[in-house]
Amino acid sequence: MVAFFARVELAAPQxxxxxxxxxxxxxxxxxxxxxxxxxxxxxxxxxGFAIAGNDVPGELPIVGDxxxxxxxxxxxxxxxxxxxxxxxxxxxxxxxxVPIEDVRLDGERIxxxxxxxxxxxxxxxxxxxxxxxTVLSPxxxxxxxxxxxxxxxxxxxxxxxxxxxxAVLSSGDELVAPDQRPAGGQIRDSNRYAIAASLELMGxxxxxxxxxxxxxxxxx
Numbered sequence: 001m002v003a004f005f006a007r008v009e010l011a012a013p014q015x016x017x018x019x020x021x022x023x024x025x026x027x028x029x030x031x032x033x034x035x036x037x038x039x040x041x042x043x044x045x046x047x048g049f050a051i052a053g054n055d056v057p058g059e060l061p062i063v064g065d066x067x068x069x070x071x072x073x074x075x076x077x078x079x080x081x082x083x084x085x086x087x088x089x090x091x092x093x094x095x096x097x098v099p100i101e102d103v104r105l106d107g108e109r110i111x112x113x114x115x116x117x118x119x120x121x122x123x124x125x126x127x128x129x130x131x132x133x134t135v136l137s138p139x140x141x142x143x144x145x146x147x148x149x150x151x152x153x154x155x156x157x158x159x160x161x162x163x164x165x166x167a168v169l170s171s172g173d174e175l176v177a178p179d180q181r182p183a184g185g186q187i188r189d190s191n192r193y194a195i196a197a198s199l200e201l202m203g204x205x206x207x208x209x210x211x212x213x214x215x216x217x218x219x220x
Contacts, residue, residue: 014162020150020155023158024142025142025143029159032134034153037126037130039123041071042123050084051076051097051116058111065083066091096117097122102114136150168196170189172212174186174187
């Protein structure tokens with residue numbers, strides 16, 4: 001390896017953009033930053049009721065529903081509760097969610113017998129990512145979690161390093177192709193394919209060239 005780098009000057013890595021669906025296994029070439037806070041608003045971690053923690057323990061009327069896919073909607077009046085699904089946006093005026101299994105239903109009212117602290121069962125604004133935060137750095141290989149993050153951020157054309165093209169050549173008068181039957185003194189060329197497979201796993205694009213005979217001029 002030392003001898004190789006003493007004789008070869010490598011060009012600077014080139015970059016390209018690939019569709020998100022083809023970015024798996026590629027190496028990220030630029031920083032990826034959050035374009036806004038994620039989540040953009042507090043969300044519920046449980047199916048239950050949005051409340052203000054200061055209003056419980058106690059009995060609270062149910063004044064409405066938070067629906068998935070909709071904004072926060074109306075303000076939660078003091079001393080009341082709203083039904084909310086997992087992932088639902090917390091309405092203004094609420095600061096906690098009490099799970100449905102922790103309440104007693106009494107018609108259109110709920111009874112909460114234990115204290116609930118502000119922030120309980122809630123994902124706060126920006127808990128996953130903050131606006132401007134570097135989420136993925138250059139040089140990172142993109143696996144399934146990274147692909148999911150890119151999709152969350154709306155990155156559909158991913159800046160990656162180009163895959164290096166590496167020539168693979170075997171040498172030796174004794175070598176024959178794997179589909180040939182070796183004669184006396186010959187062997188099938190296995191190293192070529194093992195090396196090419198290793199290169200491909202590392203992200204390179206191996207390119208096969210003809211086998212070299214044991215002649216100095218041919219090597220040159």
